Amino acid sequence: xxxxxxxxxxxxxxxxxxxxxxxxxxxxxxxxxxxxxxxxxxxxxxxxxxxxxxxxxxxxxxxxxxxxxxxxxxxxxxxxxxxxxxxxxxxxxxxxxxxxxxxxxxxxxxxxxxxxxxxxxxxxxxxxxxxxxxxxxxxxxxxxxxxxxxxxxxxxxxxxxxxxxxxxxxxxxxxxxxxxxxxxxxxxxxxxxxxxxxxxxxxxxxxxxxxxxxxxxxxxxxxxxxxxxxxxxxxxxxxxxxxxxxxxxxxxxxxxxxxxxxxxxxxxxxxxxxxxxxxxxxxxxxxxxxxxxxxxxxxxxxxxxxxxxxxxxxxxxxxxxxxxxxxxxxxxxxxxxxxxxxxxxxxxxxxxxxxxxxxxxxxxxxxxxxxxxxxxxxxxxxxxxxxxxxxxxxxxxxxxxxxxxxxxxxxxxxxxxxxxxxxxxxxxxxxxxxxxxxxxxxxxxxxxxxxxxxxxxxxxxxxxxxxxxxxxxxxxxxxxxxxxxxxxx
Numbered sequence: 410x411x412x413x414x415x416x417x418x419x420x421x422x423x424x425x426x427x428x429x430x431x432x433x434x435x436x437x438x439x440x441x442x443x444x445x446x447x448x449x450x451x452x453x454x455x456x457x458x459x460x461x462x463x464x465x466x467x468x469x470x471x472x473x474x475x476x477x478x479x480x481x482x483x484x485x486x487x488x489x490x491x492x493x494x495x496x497x498x499x500x501x502x503x504x505x506x507x508x509x510x511x512x513x514x515x516x517x518x519x520x521x522x523x524x525x526x527x528x529x530x531x532x533x534x535x536x537x538x539x540x541x542x543x544x545x546x547x548x549x550x551x552x553x554x555x556x557x558x559x560x561x562x563x564x565x566x567x568x569x570x571x572x573x574x575x576x577x578x579x580x581x582x583x584x585x586x587x588x589x590x591x592x593x594x595x596x597x598x599x600x601x602x603x604x605x606x607x608x609x610x611x612x613x614x615x616x617x618x619x620x621x622x623x624x625x626x627x628x629x630x631x632x633x634x635x636x637x638x639x640x641x642x643x644x645x646x647x648x649x650x651x652x653x654x655x656x657x658x659x660x661x662x663x664x665x666x667x668x669x670x671x672x673x674x675x676x677x678x679x680x681x682x683x684x685x686x687x688x689x690x691x692x693x694x695x696x697x698x699x700x701x702x703x704x705x706x707x708x709x710x711x712x713x714x715x716x717x718x719x720x721x722x723x724x725x726x727x728x729x730x731x732x733x734x735x736x737x738x739x740x741x742x743x744x745x746x747x748x749x750x751x752x753x754x755x756x757x758x759x760x761x762x763x764x765x766x767x768x769x770x771x772x773x774x775x776x777x778x779x780x781x782x783x784x785x786x787x788x789x790x791x792x793x794x795x796x797x798x799x800x801x802x803x804x805x806x807x808x809x810x811x812x813x814x815x816x817x818x819x820x821x822x823x824x825x826x827x828x829x830x831x832x833x834x835x836x837x838x839x840x841x842x843x844x845x846x847x848x849x850x851x852x853x854x855x856x857x858x859x860x861x862x863x864x865x866x867x868x869x870x871x872x873x874x875x876x877x878x879x880x881x882x883x884x885x886x887x888x889x890x891x892x893x894x895x896x897x898x
Contacts (some may be wrong), residue, residue: 413493416482417788417808417818419475420589420603426596426622428457429465438596448497450624452487459490468804470792471496471591471598471620474584477817480528481605483521485620488821499625500579509624510579523576524583530572531612534563546861578778581618586643588658592669593651596622599629599669601656604643613641617656617667629707630672638674639665641788644738646690647837648698650718657718659690659700662717667747680714681705681724687737690716691748693769699726699748702736709735709755713748713767729773733765740791744800744826746770751804752786761786764827777827784809785818800826828850 411793431439442450460467470488474481485496489774498517502508512520541563544554564572576582587603598620602854605612615631633639645660657666661684666675679685680700688703693715698712711733713726739753755761789807794800804822808815 413486413819413821414477414482414484415819416427416475416477416806417583417815417817419472419482419790419807420586420587420600421472421790421792421804422589422591423594423710423792424469424471424591424598424622426467426469427465428460428467430897431596431622432457438621438623445509447499447509447624449499449621450623452494452497453622455486456489456494459492461490466796468794468796470794470805471589472790472805473589473598473600473620474587474652476585476788476808476815478524480521481585483517483524483530483583488632488805497625498580501625501627503575503578503628503631506627511625512580520576520580520794521583523574524605527572527574527576528612530568531566532606533568534572537563544780564666577628581616581628582614582734584614587614588645588647590647590649590656592619592649599649599656601647601658601667602642602645613643615639615641617672620667629669638676639667644686646688646700648690648692650696652695657690657698659685659688659716659894661685664721666718677721680716680725680885687754689739689741689750691741691743693743693746693748696720699743701741701750702753704737709737711735722774727765727772729771731773731776733763733776736761738787740789740802740804742791742793742802744793744795749826751791751802752789754787764824779824788815788817794892802826 445754456469457467467489471485472488473485474483476482483498485498487494487496498512500510502510537557540555540557541559542558544557547554548559580595581600582605583607584603587600589598589600592599600618600620602616603614605614614632615630616628616632618626619629620626630639640660642658642660645658647656647658649655650657650666653666654669655668656665656667658667659679662679662682664677664679666677667673683706685705687702688700688710690698690700693699696718698716698718700716702710702712704710711728711837713728715726716722716726717724733750734749734755736753736755740750740751746769748769750765750767753759764777764779766777768775785804785807787808789804792805794801794803801823804824806820806822807818809818810816
């Protein structure tokens with residue numbers, strides 16, 4: 410695609426597939442995809458055909474939804490082969506599972522418009538309900554109530570019918586602040602929760618959808634207003650636990666284990682009694698995840714916790730040396746038993762121009778200065794490509810400004826992980842601009858000790874600047890010839 414939307418607070422994850430297995434795997438999903446020859450399967454065959462290395466292992470960055478200058482977004486995009494691919498909207502019916510529908514762009518715009526109209530009706534209903542409850546409380550207290558009829562229906566019959574019309578029968582509705590995880594071994598991603606609006610009356614969701622790289626969307630769990638076990642949530646975290654086929658979500662003061670196959674929910678206690686949001690979680694071993702920061706008691710945090718999934722046990726980590734300031738909405742990932750923390754929202758803005766690295770074996774922090782790019786510090790997605798040499802982390806989208814004056818971006822930055830005093834980053838075209846208008850940063854060889862950066866020409870294309878995303882020598886971890894590194898999964 411030659412046009413990427415500006416967006417923030419979107420969901421993203423990296424999916425690793427074996428291309429040979431994807432094309433030759435004798436599964437029911439693949440046989441149906443071949444028979445249907447739907448747009449998703451055609452897109453994946455094209456991506457595999459255009460891959461720029463000889464390895465069978467391929468990494469895909471999948472991005473969905475988010476907020477934009479107009480409203481929440483519904484689209485999904487894939488980054489592979491140093492190219493963005495717009496994902497076709499194909500999905501199974503929630504009513505008739507055998508029925509599959511493929512949307513064109515006009516139909517997508519129509520659905521988004523209907524969702525927006527429903528959102529406005531929902532806001533109207535919630536606002537009127539709030540006023541009626543206020544009037545009832547005033548009457549009960551013997552006070553003069555506000556001027557509103559407490560017996561009047563919240564919406565007309567026609568408005569209620571419009572509000573209850575199903576607008577997400579085949580594909581998930583537009584949202585932001587949600588989470589998406591890669592379901593390893595299934596060539597699919599799972600989407601959880603999110604919100605439809607930043608308004609305090611906006612709809613928070615607890616539905617769960619799966620997107621198959623063979624056949625598109627299918628609904629695993631519908632949104633439940635009653636919230637029996639799984640609450641509606643936004644700005645939570647989620648990870649996929651392959652041994653149990655569970656999604657591990659940390660939101661509020663609880664951890665939720667949701668089995669993808671059965672949708673059975675198990676609720677566990679978090680490390681604190683208070684609600685935590687906008688934090689980060691990452692796997693550090695097969696059964697342990699690490700939690701950093703977020704908002705707790707309306708204050709930003711910089712504490713570190715380890716959660717053992719199978720033992721359901723929490724442990725707070727010691728932090729030596731200068732630790733990063735308290736923050737939320739930051740980016741994070743784990744590589745070689747080190748936790749990387751980048752940017753976020755905090756009162757100490759200058760601290761966000763650095764990359765903080767926490768070494769688990771020594772419980773110590775290291776601060777690395779990196780180029781300031783567009784001052785985007787929150788609302789972005791951050792993803793690690795471990796197969797490149799050196800490994801790279803990718804930042805896409807994000808917002809600048811305050812809540813009332815958010816400015817959304819479509820910038821796409823690739824940073825090489827620091828190693829032996831060397832670190833560089835470059836900016837791929839933001840799709841809207843020619844390549845030669847994009848800045849490129851490189852560490853000056855004469856200033857490697859103080860991590861100084863200089864601007865260099867960007868006349869070359871991203872393909873010429875970058876290493877291949879998947880070297881031909883790369884082999885998947887976990888086999889006898891190439892065992893997984895200690896502490897990595």
